[in-house]
Amino acid sequence: MTKKSDYLTKAENIAKWLLDNPNKEYQNLCWGYPFDWLSKIFIPKFTPSGVVTSNIGRGFWDLYNITNEQIYLDACISICEFFVKSLNRTVTDNGLCFSYTTIDKFQVHNANLFVAEFLIKIGNHIKNTEWMRLALDATEFSLAEQNNNGSLCYWSKEDMNKYNMSCSVDHFHSGFEIRMLHSIWTISKKDSIKKAIDNYYNFYSDNFFSEDFAPILEPKGKYFIDIHSCAEALICNSVLINEYQQAKEIINGTANWTISNMQTQTGWFRYVLYKRKNKIRTIDIPYLRWSQAWMLLALSKTLEVFTNEIKEKK
Template identity: 30%
Template sequence: MTDVNRLLLDVLNELTCYIREEDFAGWDPYDGLNSEVFNVLPFKNNSYYRLVFSQLLKRCPFNLRPFLIIRKERNPKGIALFASGFFNLYKILKKEEYLKEGATLLSWLENMKRTDFSGFGWGYNFPWQSRYHYKPKFYPNAVVTSFVGQSFLDGYNTTENSKYLEIAKKAADFLLNEVMVVDDDSVYFSYSPSDSSQVINVTALVSVFLAHLHYYTQDALLRSVASRGIKFVIKKQNEDGSWYYGTKKYQQWIDNFHTAFNLLSLKQFSQYINDFNFREELKKAYDYYTKTFFMEDGRVKYYNDKLYPIDIHAIATAIITLSKFGDIDLAKRVLNWAIKHMWDKEKKYFYFQKHRLYTIKISYMRWSQAWMFLALTEFLKDLRKCSG
């Protein structure tokens, strides 16, 4: 066993113990509006104060959640990431406990589905306020539903339980009927049923989920819609290979993990559909990504033009993306840096963000632990493939 494998397994085992002890429940950077204190204040329904309160709590280097009475909860997206990670572990280590754990988490997700829309939808376990929209707790959206759908497909791939495939089909029904928007010869997917925003990675994530589902069902409609969604993503690519977060003027930034989502989606789409017509665009995007977002020592930049904050979510998606593209050495450097600087050896969890002068050491279950758990299992799986 190599030193990297040993270190990876040690951290993974300790992280697994931590998330089990917490019952997969925790805080989230965006859970401010779950505060029982905020919700008795007279301005709790004011969109401006909701947004400011949420952002201040997210950026605060100290954990004020116990004082604001924000309780630890399970997050459907986080649970989906954990489930996919446990199915990875079962495939690697062949231990029944991981298979059972993944199945138990999928059962929880099944119970948390929203059925008051077309098909099945899932949302975050907190209300969220953006500049222009407010969504109540568990209001279904395209991103969470796509990740949950992918976790059921991972379960189906591992167990061949047809129930999981049927639930994934219901997730696709939600995406096709509630958030799909036709855009000339392409389509895009809005973030949620009540808006028409064009966030590029949302369309990428939905499209690759539909392509993955098509891989198992051979449904021609899924192939067609997924292909048109990817066409939209390609159409929005900048000349240098990058993507802005969205198409609105206030969304014109370029960051690490949303770029990674686009890259992974394009690569996996081509594999599921057997369509390699955009190799040039994919190569240009990957070259931009690796040249822009990584430091020599393994640090991962958050934005294209700014190093800080170094964010664990960006680190996790970078590890997954690099390993899927076969860039194992760079992925190892990122992982080693993360374990050295973002892993709490005593408390057995990953920190949230490292800023120039301080580190936010709060444990966020979805944002930090779930993403790193998935990243570690994906990287371990890819390392095993490389070693034969």
């Protein structure tokens, strides 16, 4: 966007480091979080994750489209091979669900759709119809679980029953899912997917923003703003700005609110802002992964949208 070569050089250096440091226990490229974490099971650090790996893959895909260097496309292909060969799958009458990591069989919709989106995107580019079929089967699994109001629960219905959990819907996972569905639709052009996106986005835009465009964490919930929700609000609506009239208004409002309320005087973004006993309180921790990286991406996407709009008006 800026045409500054030093940014590209930094990106290529990061890409090289990632290529040199995957999880080497697997034949194909994959990565996980560099820390232990506890879900329904204990997941050791570096356990390959579909979410982590697909987001890294998105970086390689962007670099390939910018540089046309084969090494980055090869990385994307290797990632897809990891998805189809090493992630577990749950197969149902409605489709299939890719696991969150290699050591679980969780059915988590955002993770499933991250994998599906990457498979159909790379599969479409290299004409791998099997990857595209798997991607659409995974998409159908998640769409079959869409709630009447358009939303998706974090876990599948089977897993909610298995682990005795209620439906959980939050801002940033909803944004992830809407974006992945939109990308899948741009390739497949399936009417059923577009209808699902319309319903989901209408729910999202109606329920996840306060009157001043603060991106609240839970639908029509308490005034609790996580910086990840701020970032995803900007990214998701930047992707959808040409599809939905309210997207531009949300971007403008949320960008202004986030900069005014979540950015500190030294430039970094705080973690959380919330109301308690009618007082605004904050948690001012400058998390790199959760806060700063995602907000840099969000602001870049916002700038890109409005830069393109200015160019179109000239």
